[in-house]
Amino acid sequence: MSAAGQQKPIHVLQLYPRDMNIYGDYGNALVLKQRLQWYGYQPIMHTYDPGDEFPEQVDLLIGGGGQDSGQDRIHQDLLQIGPQLRALAAGGTPMLAVCGLYQLFGHYFDPREGPRLSGLGLLDVTTVGTENRLIGNTVIQSSEFGEIIGYENHSGQTYLGDDAQPLGQVTLGEGNNDHDDHEGARHQNIIGSYLHGALLPKNPAIADFLIGTAVEREHGEQLGELQAPVTAPLTLDQLTERARETAASRPR
Template identity: 40%
Template sequence: MNLVLYNLFPDRLNLYGDRGNVVALQKRCEWRGIQLTIVDIKSTNDMNLSSVDIICIGGGSDREQGLITKELLKIKKEFQLGVEDGISCLAICGGYQLLGSFYVTSEGTKHMGMEICDFHSIAREDRQVGNILIDTKEFGRVVGFENHSGRTYHPYQPLGKVIKGYGNNGEDGTEGLIYHNVIGTYLHGPILPKNPAITDHIIAAAIERKYGKKELIALDDALEYETKQQAEKICLTLQRG
């Protein structure tokens, strides 16, 4: 089996080790004998969404996010069609915000989003920073690190409920978003190495879309889950924020 992954603008959207998400996907495919071709996208001119299976969008500063938005709006309709067709997508922080209708910076600058989903994000002066732990239906407990001034509000299925930390906005107790095969989240860290169930979900969804439903070969995740458990303990023992 062969899959193609687009890593969007890794030179601009790679805060807090988000490249590690691509590495996690690569290794868990490799260990199963699945060939994953990774393409670093630096211009939308290099994108062919009809041939991609997984898209990763990392986090970036407000400035970088504004520049990337202009690029992504060039392929907005194609991106929307791809999501509706079931492309797997992991969008982190600024990448998550880009899935919505618009994002307003703390200075009041409004950046239009790709309108994959009908939601918006608004930044405030204070940042929501720290280790975060959430409870999810699909993946059990999920751990990560958040550092964002944006507050996101949406009516869609969240990735999970906040146990410790802030999440989407620090108000409604939710974190992230799930829409078709898209996962949007504020969790850096990066999120995938410590949460292999999410990694496998992304791979499995991409394989099902391309080849039909197939069971993934089980891996020995003892080290990953030990790391995750330690991260959970640290998160629960620290003060919020």
């Protein structure tokens, strides 16, 4: 990447880090920031919590999970910024919504206690709270991203509608629910998933999809070579693969 390319900004927005940031989800923001730098771009990191001013420019959006109480605290604000989020989604902005925000990116979430929480409808999914908690290390196979590794911990069970494709098929763990082998959802450039861990450090292919889509939309170019450091005696890719193998081998 040329010196001029190094100055090209990519604006990354993390939704609700105060209330929806559990099981290491903040690590997704850190990975995007570092990999953008390694690809020669300038990451401009934004956060948004209830009452904040929504950023004028968003090239890539991520959000994490939280307890039901966290969803309650952000729910009304999420509906208020719904028009901005729908406009971004319609324009092809890449998004990653994990766990609690994955649920609210769907049509609704029916918790075990309390009223139904209406969602944004960005993903054609619905979620129902249950007494059965799905928890443990999880591995799925994705035609788009290969083997995806993560950690799930949720009692909400999510079901896909006709306009949503699963992120992948579960080979270890439960995934969206305990009735089928689907994990996550895909629509346009939106990814929804229950996988924490955080997700992106374990799965750089997904991080690069988000980054590459943002770069192509904003700057009209493809990603170049990753200028990652070499950590002797292993390269960064080798270290990442060792970590993935270890995570995949851990018992439920």
